[in-house]
Amino acid sequence: MSYHKRLLLLAGLDSLIVFAAIYISYIPLHPSLEILVYENVLISALVLLFCHHVFASVFLLYNKAWEYASVGELIGITKSVTLSILMLTLFQYIMDYHVYGRVLFSTWTLLILMIGGSRFWWRITRDRFLKPDKNMTQVLIVGAGQAGTLVARQLKNNRELGLMPAAFIDDDPKKYKLHILGIPVAGTSKDISAAVEKYNIDKIVIAIPSLKKEELTRIFEECTKTKIKPQIMPKIEDVMIGKVAVNNFRDVEVEDLLGRDPIKLDIEGISEYVSGKTVLVTGAGGSIGSEICRQICKFEPEKLVLVGHGENSIYLIDMELNNQYGQQIEIVPVIGDVQDRERMFEVMEVHAPNVVYHAAAHKHVPLMEYNPREAVKNNVFGTKNVAEAADTFGVGTFVLVSTDKAVNPTNVMGSTKRIAEMIIQKLDQESKTKFVAVRFGNVLGSRGSVIPLFKKQIQAGGPVTVTHPDMTRYFMTIPEASRLVIQAGSLARGGEIFVLDMGEPVKIVDLAKNLITLSGYSTDEIPILFSGLRPGEKMFEELLNEKEIHPEPIYPKIFIGKAVLEQEEEVEYLLRQFESFNASQLKEYVINLANRKKNRVFLVAK
Known part of the structure; x- marks a missing residue:
């Protein structure tokens, strides 16, 4: 219906309601009214009608989408009717008409009931009769708080989505058996399976933004018992700024289950050594290097130098950052190999960075076992070249991206990273540049990590290959790892090795099972095959050895180790x-x- 037709329809309906309400209110006085008073009643009705149309326009009653009517719209109707009655009362007093309080109160009540009823009738009709619920996907919403009710209201108001909220699940016992927006709270998270069966649920949406990782894992495990793949509502802040719609659900990812609550950055400390400065990142096209660049841009350096050996990867991160930050930051792509000493010195001299993040490295453990010369050339000589260039040209802070595999290493990759740590520790003793290293475990989703491999194996129908049933690893997300690297630079005094509190290690076999379930399969459909340890692999990883452990964190969730230089x-x-x-x-x-x-x-x- 067009706006003008809608306006005429609502204005005409209100006109009939105003005349009906005022005449109905005068009926009890009929025997005592004189002919002259009837004229006064007609004039009063016209005045009330005029006032109502004025205040209805002021409170936008003719511009509301009444199919979405709620308490806010009812308040608008009440304000409009109340002010109209007050204006009529003032008019009758000025014109010396007899002011009947009971008539005015009766008219006020009838107007609210009749106008409000006419508006809410459309919403009730739309909700109850326009689309049968049986033809819609029945949704179970986990979380009956503000986020959950926001999701439920959005689904009910947007019937074209084909999703109907059938029940809530909430761990607050006070909400059990309550009805919110007409939707029952069917129990706690332990009752998910029963609720799915009782309400013929087709879809589960987790709508608790404040949910901790371990709680999400517990709810996810309950959902997996139903054979329904759960989804998560988007972040509330993204909904508020209009980045995504509240109904833009996404699948639960392994990062949601294995990640920890994100580390809070010392914004002031980071800004002090990054904002307005020149920052250089080696390996800028890689998983960690590119994320460091994204995070650094938020602190508005004057110049960001992207150094990398791969032409395509540097092109992609350069295009991405220029599109988003090109107006505020000078972004310079540099193609260069860290093994090329002359080139590294040239880059340092030309750009004179204040901060260097050295993320370029060979990191694939089994591959480096077969190619030890390349591992040494890249991880040892490459680090030496970049670090000595930084020392020569007066870089303020140099941060080496290291690994937990550098602790008591059994493989070439971890050993070369530990030697790289030794090189910068030695330089730190001689240089004005502050040299530090940052260690973290496996990064979820990075190139060459286990997650992409498992996903490919699942897509191919399995089996998923795990080396050993007892193998464990520490895991963190790419943004988390990058924030640690950036934060370490602000904490640097020289010679430290920073380590993130990575929580408990995760069994690789459990990770494989979670990925299989997240992909909508069971371990019966996608089997797990144990293939045995690969060259250079350890059963478990360490973050600091016995000589390096400092029990107290230097910053929340960040530990520091003073590795012995021998x-x-x-x-x-x-x-x-x-x-x-x-x-x-x-x-x-x-x-x-x-x-x-x-x-x-x-x-x-x-």
Whole structure:
């Protein structure tokens, strides 16, 4: 219906209601009224009608979408009618008409009932009769708080979505058996299976924005018993700013179940050493490096230098950041290999960064077992090149992105990262630049991580391959890892190794089971196959060894370790004699060096 037709319809309906209400209110006085008073009644009705139309326009009663009418609309009707009656009372007093209080009160009551009833009739008709509920997808909403009622109201008001809220689930016992928006609260999270069966539920939506990770995991496990894949409502802040609609549900991701509550950043401390400065990121096209760049841009550096070896990955992050921040920040893409010492010195000299985040590295454990020379060239020599260039050109802070695999390493990748830590620790003792390292565990969704591999195996119909039923790993999200790296720079005093409190380690087999369930399958449909440990793999990872542990966090959820710097001569020997090692000797040497074990080759040479 067009706006003008809608306006005429509502105005005409209100006119009939006003005349009917005032004449009905005068009926009890009929025997005592004189002919002259009848004229006064007609004039009063016309005045009331005029006042009602004026105040109805003021309170936008003709502009409301009455199919969505609620308490707010009823308040608007009450204000409009009350002011109209008051204006009529004033008119009758000025014109010296007889003012009948009972008539005015009766008219006020009838107007509210009749106008309000006419408006709410459309909503009731729409909700009850226009679309049979049986043809709609029945939705169980987990959470009967403000977010849950927001979701329920949105679904009820947007019938074209084909989703009908059938019941709520809420762990607050006070809400049990209550009806909210006409929807029953069917029980607590333990009753999800029963509610699904009772109300013929087709879809489950989790609508509790404040839900902690462990609570979400518990609710998710209850949902999996129903064979229905649960979804989550979007973030309230995204809904409020119009970024997404409240009904834009998304699937539960493994990051939701394994991640922890995000670390709160020291905004003032970070801004002090980043805002208005020149920041350089190596490996800027990688998973961690690109996220560091995204997070850094929020602090408005003057210039951001994106250094990377891969042309395509640098192009993509450069385009993304320029589209979003290009007006405020100078973003410079640089193609260069950290193994190219001359190129790294050239980049440092040209851009003179205040802060360097060194994220470029080879990180795939089994692959580096077969390619130890490349691991050393990239992770050791690459770090040395970038760090010494930073020292030469007076960089204020240098942050090395390291790994938990650098602790008591059993593989080449972890060993080369520990040697990289040794190199920057040695430099920190000699340089004005503050050199620090940041260690964290496996990053969910990063390139080469287990999550993308498991997803591909599930899409192919399985099996999902897990090395060992007891293998555990620490996990964190890409944004979480990147925030830790940035925060570490603000805490740096020189020589520290920062570690995030990563909670409890996760069994890889449990991760595989969660991913299978999240994909809508069971372990009967997608089996898990145990393939045995791969070259260089450990059953569990550590974040700090016994000599490095400082029990108290330096910042909420951030621990600091002062790693012991030993075997400097052996590191120097590796750097000098690298070309003389064969692959087998090199592998043995770097692992022994990282574990503080004496190397036979070095002892002979010495």
